[in-house]
Amino acid sequence: MCIIMGELRLHTGMAAAAISAVERLILRLPGRMPIVSVVSGTMFAALSGSSMANTAMLGSTLLPQMLRQGYAPQLAIGPIVAVGGIAILIPPSALAVLLGSLAKLSISELLIAGIMPALIMAVLFVAYIVARSLIVGDAKEPDAVATGESFLQRAWPFLRDVVPLFAIFLAVVGSLLGGFATPTESAAVGVAATLIAALLYRRLSLHNLGHSMMQAAKISGMLLFIIVGSTTFSQILAFSGAASGLLRLLTAMELTQLQVILIVVAVLLILGCFIDQVSMMMITLPFFIPMAEAVGVDMIWLGLVYLLCLEIALITPPFGLLLFVMKGVAPPEITLGRITTAVVPFLLIQLGVLALIIGWPQVALFLPDMLFAR
Numbered sequence: 001m002c003i004i005m006g007e008l009r010l011h012t013g014m015a016a017a018a019i020s021a022v023e024r025l026i027l028r029l030p031g032r033m034p035i036v037s038v039v040s041g042t043m044f045a046a047l048s049g050s051s052m053a054n055t056a057m058l059g060s061t062l063l064p065q066m067l068r069q070g071y072a073p074q075l076a077i078g079p080i081v082a083v084g085g086i087a088i089l090i091p092p093s094a095l096a097v098l099l100g101s102l103a104k105l106s107i108s109e110l111l112i113a114g115i116m117p118a119l120i121m122a123v124l125f126v127a128y129i130v131a132r133s134l135i136v137g138d139a140k141e142p143d144a145v146a147t148g149e150s151f152l153q154r155a156w157p158f159l160r161d162v163v164p165l166f167a168i169f170l171a172v173v174g175s176l177l178g179g180f181a182t183p184t185e186s187a188a189v190g191v192a193a194t195l196i197a198a199l200l201y202r203r204l205s206l207h208n209l210g211h212s213m214m215q216a217a218k219i220s221g222m223l224l225f226i227i228v229g230s231t232t233f234s235q236i237l238a239f240s241g242a243a244s245g246l247l248r249l250l251t252a253m254e255l256t257q258l259q260v261i262l263i264v265v266a267v268l269l270i271l272g273c274f275i276d277q278v279s280m281m282m283i284t285l286p287f288f289i290p291m292a293e294a295v296g297v298d299m300i301w302l303g304l305v306y307l308l309c310l311e312i313a314l315i316t317p318p319f320g321l322l323l324f325v326m327k328g329v330a331p332p333e334i335t336l337g338r339i340t341t342a343v344v345p346f347l348l349i350q351l352g353v354l355a356l357i358i359g360w361p362q363v364a365l366f367l368p369d370m371l372f373a374r
Contacts, residue, residue, distance in 0.1 A: 002097055003215075003216045003219050004191050005172075005191050006092065007212035007215045007216045008208075008212045011211050012203040014165065014194075014197065015044050017157075018043060018044070019043075019044070019062070020157065022036055022039050022040050023036045024157055025154050026039065029130065031075065033066045033071060033076070034066065034075050034078075035126050035130070037080050038125045038126055040058065040062070041084060041086060042090070042122045043162070044087075045090045045093075046090045051085050051086075051087040051088055051314055051322060052321065055326055056328070058083070059326050059329035062076075063077065063080060063330055063331075063334075067331065072136075073334060074342040075129065075133070077334065077338070077339055078343050079129060081315055083122065083125060084325070088311045088314070089115070089118035089121075091112070091115070095307065096110050096114060098278070099281060102281055102285055103299070103306075108182075108372070109368040110303045110304065110307075112176070112371060113303070113365060113367060113368045114307055114364070116363060116367060117308065117353055117356075117357055120353055120356070121349065121350060124349045128345060167193070168193040168197060171189050172189060255295060257296060260291055260292055261292075261297065264292070264305060265309060265358065267288075268284065268306065269316070271284070272310070272314075273319065276321060280309075280310065280313065288302070301361045304365075308357060315343045315346070316347070323339050326339050
């Protein structure tokens with residue numbers, strides 16, 4: 001249901017219209033267009049749940065425009081690639097649902113816990129863009145030219161194309177928080193609301209409906225096979241005694257909760273340089289889940305740390321998936337090396353947010369604690 005919801009919003013064009021509305025609303029800010037990419041990417045993350053779709057759409061639409069306006073490639077590329085990963089944290093994140101399924105965590109609590117780190121990250125991205133634009137001055141200023149439109153004229157597309165999408169998001173999250181629906185049922189509410197919105201916007205056709213359903217079926221089938229493989233791998237480890245042997249060894253070492261979390265982070269960050277996110281989960285969860293449970297780690301905290309590490313892995317060279325997605329949609333003169341250089345400041349911001357969540361887990365856990373009375 002989460003995947004269908006994202007595919008419908010993407011293929012009906014509602015997401016593209018929302019990005020255009022955000023662009024018209026934001027004026028006279030240093031680094032305006034990169035800020036538009038962060039705001040639009042954060043919003044689109046709540047519409048698609050897919051990091052690769054997020055990056056591909058923003059890269060193909062906003063990057064050429066920013067380069068034509070004279071923005072430095074580093075300032076144009078970096079925010080688009082970095083904000084793509086936020087889709088891992090914000091509901092309806094497909095990877096969060098998959099992680100919750102594989103690790104037997106509360107998907108509702110995991111999805112809610114990701115909201116605050118995602119918003120903190122987006123705010124820090126914007127702060128960096130503004131600071132760099134003021135200090136370095138590599139944001140050219142067609143930005144500052146007045147459009148000749150009044151505020152109401154610029155705000156109307158936002159009210160028309162963006163606010164209704166927030167209503168869909170609130171319907172999904174609200175049904176979860178209110179205890180009216182399970183994660184699957186709340187996603188079904190989102191699908192129904194998206195279909196209604198597409199009908200009202202006159203964007204729904206048999207073609208894009210069929211295409212959305214076909215893409216959702218392909219992705220869902222892939223994820224279900226991944227779950228089968230992961231479960232088989234876990235059972236082999238259990239029956240062979242490998243998992244229990246490692247658990248006894250680690251228990252004998254009398255590790256603290258923080259030490260366990262740091263081990264998890266170190267392993268995931270190293271693996272993230274070389275393999276994809278789903279493989280990382282399949283390989284490590286059968287070892288890390290029992291190890292964390294043995295020392296009493298809060299499992300939602302562990303799941304959130306997992307998601308942050310998976311997000312960082314998306315832009316970590318040499319094999320960060322979003323680096324290659326951006327290379328695929330960027331103009332030919334944009335090299336992979338330039339893309340990698342552009343994301344470094346944003347990678348450091350993501351590592352800072354990860355350190356914040358490790359050091360002060362309540363920054364993220366206060367929402368699920370409050371809403372689910374944990």
